[in-house]
Amino acid sequence: MSVVAEKELRIIGFLCNWCSYGGADTAGVSRFKQPTDLRIIRVPCSGRVNPLFIVKALLNGADGVLVSGCHPRDCHYSEGNYYARRRLEMLKRMLPFLGIDERRFHYTWVSASEGARWQKTVTDFTKVIHELGPMNRQPAVSDKPSAKIT
Amino acid sequence: MTLSKLKELVQQVLPEVDVLIGYKQGFDPVHATPAFVTKPEQINDLIWNPLCVHNLCSYLPFMKDKKVGVIVKGCDSRTIVQYMQEKLIDRTKVRVIGIPCRGVISVNKVLHAVNHQPIESINFEGGNLVVKTPEGPKTIPMDEVMPAKCSICQYPTPLNYDHLVGEAIQSDKPKEKVFEDIKEFEKLSLEERRKYWEKEFDRCIRCYACRNACPMCVCQDQCLAESRDSHWTSQRDDLTEKYMFHMIHSLHLAGRCIECGECERVCPMEIPVAKIKKKIGMELKELFDYVPGINPEDTPPMYTFKAEEATIQEHKL
Ligand code: SF4
Ligand code: SF4
Ligand code: SF4
Numbered sequence: 001m002s003v004v005a006e007k008e009l010r011i012i013g014f015l016c017n018w019c020s021y022g023g024a025d026t027a028g029v030s031r032f033k034q035p036t037d038l039r040i041i042r043v044p045c046s047g048r049v050n051p052l053f054i055v056k057a058l059l060n061g062a063d064g065v066l067v068s069g070c071h072p073r074d075c076h077y078s079e080g081n082y083y084a085r086r087r088l089e090m091l092k093r094m095l096p097f098l099g100i101d102e103r104r105f106h107y108t109w110v111s112a113s114e115g116a117r118w119q120k121t122v123t124d125f126t127k128v129i130h131e132l133g134p135m136n137r138q139p140a141v142s143d144k145p146s147a148k149i150t
Numbered sequence: 151m152t153l154s155k156l157k158e159l160v161q162q163v164l165p166e167v168d169v170l171i172g173y174k175q176g177f178d179p180v181h182a183t184p185a186f187v188t189k190p191e192q193i194n195d196l197i198w199n200p201l202c203v204h205n206l207c208s209y210l211p212f213m214k215d216k217k218v219g220v221i222v223k224g225c226d227s228r229t230i231v232q233y234m235q236e237k238l239i240d241r242t243k244v245r246v247i248g249i250p251c252r253g254v255i256s257v258n259k260v261l262h263a264v265n266h267q268p269i270e271s272i273n274f275e276g277g278n279l280v281v282k283t284p285e286g287p288k289t290i291p292m293d294e295v296m297p298a299k300c301s302i303c304q305y306p307t308p309l310n311y312d313h314l315v316g317e318a319i320q321s322d323k324p325k326e327k328v329f330e331d332i333k334e335f336e337k338l339s340l341e342e343r344r345k346y347w348e349k350e351f352d353r354c355i356r357c358y359a360c361r362n363a364c365p366m367c368v369c370q371d372q373c374l375a376e377s378r379d380s381h382w383t384s385q386r387d388d389l390t391e392k393y394m395f396h397m398i399h400s401l402h403l404a405g406r407c408i409e410c411g412e413c414e415r416v417c418p419m420e421i422p423v424a425k426i427k428k429k430i431g432m433e434l435k436e437l438f439d440y441v442p443g444i445n446p447e448d449t450p451p452m453y454t455f456k457a458e459e460a461t462i463q464e465h466k467l
Contacts, residue, residue, distance in 0.1 A: 056382070059393055082456075085459060086437075087452060090430065094426075096343070097429045098347050098397075100344070101340060106465060107465070108464070
């Protein structure tokens with residue numbers, strides 16, 4: 001059930017297998033109420049999240065993207081989230097330069113035991129995206145009159 | 151005179167290498183073109199003037215099996231340093247002839263200034279350029295036709311070389327001005343910035359010249375932008391795909407772009423693509439106090455991390 005009364009928007013969540021995916025699971029098992037706009041993609045590590053995943057999602061149909069991994073010092077692979085932090089921070093600073101609201105992209109750390117923190121993150125982020133509304137996207141080519149070949 | 155000194159050094163270096171890359175006159179007086187010198191008699195074709203705009207280092211990663219000599223300006227020399235960091239060249243097989251540089255010209259700007267008339271001759275007199283076309287001679291101040299990088303150049307003397315042509319010079323361009331254009335652009339609203347890039351990218355024909363000319367784009371034969379398998383980009387001609395391509399190019403250059411401006415110079419649609427990379431450069435400076443292509447011992451910031459990042463704050467929702 002959506003926290004926000006309106007229509008759902010499309011939010012993509014990249015969650016690391018070891019912490020945040022577990023955290024979301026904990027929230028589910030504990031029956032914490034959560035908005036349902038988020039589509040989760042489970043990745044082995046936040047270090048696997050190529051910043052271009054986020055760009056691709058935002059340009060092609062997502063209204064918001066959330067990335068969540070293990071807290072710094074807790075990465076299952078020791079250092080994946082450290083690399084992620086640098087890359088994602090760079091992306092976050094780049095988006096507004098190109099005219100994309102950086103609030104549509106959020107990255108954070110949630111551990112497997114933090115069901116409540118997960119619930120709050122996803123609820124707050126969904127609220128932000130609903131405040132921003134749907135992303136103003138370029139019409140896909142199929143929506144344009146097709147070019148005439150003469 | 152610089153040219154005779156340069157030829158002298160080339161003469162000295164040539165026997166040690168398989169090929170030496172410099173500049174020679176191109177198809178018309180305003181275009182210089184890369185010269186591949188293998189024989190002493192070709193040395194006479196070499197030129198040196200503000201028309202020598204290309205970053206000749208770009209060839210080096212693709213010529214790893216050869217001993218190569220190369221002529222570099224201050225800005226080009228950062229490519230050598232970056233290649234050393236990323237182990238893209240074997241420095242012991244490269245002979246670098248560095249030239250302290252006072253600035254080059256943008257061929258596009260010159261062509262615009264003479265209404266794209268055919269150019270009969272071009273001369274450099276003091277701080278001016280005298281361009282002769284069928285409409286007669288025209289005097290243009292160098293400052294007006296310089297590429298943006300020269301007006302803020304911090305490294306006129308090469309940072310890494312084996313031989314230097316003449317005396318090292320210091321930059322006379324104020325440091326505070328380097329990112330002025332980026333800061334100015336950031337005063338626009340989000341909506342205005344978006345409109346700006348939509349208008350610019352709309353002209354992009356995805357010829358990928360910007361990528362091909364980029365000295366740091368070394369994986370051109372397996373570029374993500376051309377991978378149809380993972381659907382990074384498609385062959386559709388819409389803005390989304392163009393945006394995506396430019397995000398690929400610029401994010402892959404984060405911490406590696408040495409700001410040579412080649413991407414922007416070669417764009418047939420005159421899209422200011424170097425501006426995006428410059429913005430990354432500005433953020434790198436702020437986040438990691440880092441400038442690419444300065445010290446061969448450095449590790450590019452995206453290839454490393456710190457457990458505590460003093461400059462990265464956790465974002466609150
Ligand atoms: S940026 Fe500096 S070194 Fe490079 S061409 Fe311009 S003045 Fe010369
Ligand atoms: S060189 Fe210009 S037109 Fe060609 S792909 Fe790059 S930005 Fe687009
Ligand atoms: S992105 Fe442009 S400015 Fe940067 S290294 Fe490549 S060609 Fe040079």
